[in-house]
């Protein structure tokens with residue numbers, strides 16, 4: 001650990017930053033409201049900077065941006081597919097004790113989740129367990145990663 005601290009040059013900047021921040025918090029009359037005000041000003045300044053930057057954008061920057069968006073989209077699609085085919089999330093057995101689950105009425109918050117990811121609310125049939133929660137609705141044409149039933 002000490003060797004790591006000694007070898008990394010960015011530790012100096014971190015130490016300087018933390019020290020300055022510490023002094024400010026220690027000596028200056030900083031309140032939560034003033035910190036929030038500072039953050040607000042900082043975010044506005046960053047927005048203005050980015051807006052100016054956006055006007056003089058190059059083709060390669062545009063290509064880079066599109067690649068990032070494309071990669072994020074591919075990742076999101078894969079993540080969604082995995083959620084809807086992984087037995088751990090779609091199985092109809094209790095994740096705590098392995099007993100059977102019974103469907104329950106969904107809450108208004110569940111319907112909000114359901115807009116992005118189809119879910120059902122379940123309760124464990126085992127009275128001693130009492131688990132209750134959401135399970136993801138399995139993709140009908142999805143290829144299960146493993147067997148869906150847990151014995």
Ligand SMILES: [Zn+2]
Pocket residue numbers: 094095096097098099124125126129130131
């Ligand atoms: Zn259970």
